[in-house]
Amino acid sequence: MTYEKEGGNIHMAKTLSLNLDDEEQICTLGAVLNSPARIQILKLLYFNSYNVGEIAQKLHIPNSSAALYVSSLEKANLITTKLVTGTRGAMKVCSRKYDTVILHLNKADENAEKVATVTMPVGCFTDCSVEPSCGIISETGYIGMEDRPESFYLPERVRAHLIWSKCGYVEYRFPFTVPLGAKITGFSLSFEVCSETNNYNEDWPSDITVWVDGMDCGTWRCPSDFGARRGRLNPAWWSGGCTQYGKLLSLEVSGSGSTLNAAVAPSPRIDQFSFSHERPVVIRIGNKPDAEYQGGFNIFGKKMGDFEQDIVFSISYKA
Numbered sequence: 001m002t003y004e005k006e007g008g009n010i011h012m013a014k015t016l017s018l019n020l021d022d023e024e025q026i027c028t029l030g031a032v033l034n035s036p037a038r039i040q041i042l043k044l045l046y047f048n049s050y051n052v053g054e055i056a057q058k059l060h061i062p063n064s065s066a067a068l069y070v071s072s073l074e075k076a077n078l079i080t081t082k083l084v085t086g087t088r089g090a091m092k093v094c095s096r097k098y099d100t101v102i103l104h105l106n107k108a109d110e111n112a113e114k115v116a117t118v119t120m121p122v123g124c125f126t127d128c129s130v131e132p133s134c135g136i137i138s139e140t141g142y143i144g145m146e147d148r149p150e151s152f153y154l155p156e157r158v159r160a161h162l163i164w165s166k167c168g169y170v171e172y173r174f175p176f177t178v179p180l181g182a183k184i185t186g187f188s189l190s191f192e193v194c195s196e197t198n199n200y201n202e203d204w205p206s207d208i209t210v211w212v213d214g215m216d217c218g219t220w221r222c223p224s225d226f227g228a229r230r231g232r233l234n235p236a237w238w239s240g241g242c243t244q245y246g247k248l249l250s251l252e253v254s255g256s257g258s259t260l261n262a263a264v265a266p267s268p269r270i271d272q273f274s275f276s277h278e279r280p281v282v283i284r285i286g287n288k289p290d291a292e293y294q295g296g297f298n299i300f301g302k303k304m305g306d307f308e309q310d311i312v313f314s315i316s317y318k319a
Contacts, residue, residue, distance in 0.1 A: 016101045017104070019104040041073060055094065116314065117312065118313050119309070119312050122299050122301040131168055133166050134151075138161060143159065162301060164297065164298040167286075170284070173280035173281070182318065186255065186315075186316045187212075191299060191310070193208055194246035195297065202227070206225075217265065218267045222297075226245050255269055255270050256269065275315070283313065285299065
């Protein structure tokens, strides 16, 4: 997706993407755009919606011609129309559908893997179990009060760039954004994390586990609550003497098994998951109650720590 400025406001640009497998749509599009009048209508609809009569009036053409041009643009999927009640009965109001048309001069490779990626801000968790020492900070300051678990339920938590707890977990819900009917070949998850204790401790291990849809996908032993140097991205107001940065934890799950930070993990294969468009993918990060080192966790967002990213979840698939 791209973004454009329109009338002083920012909106998400809508793109129609075609390749050489879309033969019929490309031919229809070419025929429709082979007309200055139809292009004038598209230009007219860029900032406003108009009914057929208004289009005819603004372009100084007969109503019958305007109706014919609108019908062909609608057939080419370039505009949308809606019947609304007017002073003299129903009228057809026209609006643009796309900002950009991209034509890829190649054919889609059915054997090539594609990737659907969602980036989740660290504060957008949907469930949690936390205990002091715990807290949440944004780019500009604390959210709520430190060591108060109720702060984790404040709506402002979505602005967080660092969350921490001495034990427990946080849970996120990711949308399943692959096309209908696609064959899932694997997924990956990455985020910056370290152990948690008061202030910081370079010798403070924590067994941090990742669960996906309730399945244990492996545990990584973080060696430290890192604080001996400043995090590369930390704002100036975040003082020394406390947690500063983490390590990037990367989970990869495929048809042959799983790896956690490149080490083979005793965790599920991709065929053991049943992802669905009807429900989110639930990802939990935290300490098991019976972990050997229940050393807490700090999870960093893209404006804290060393890595300029939030929680990144990608699903690979074949169409």
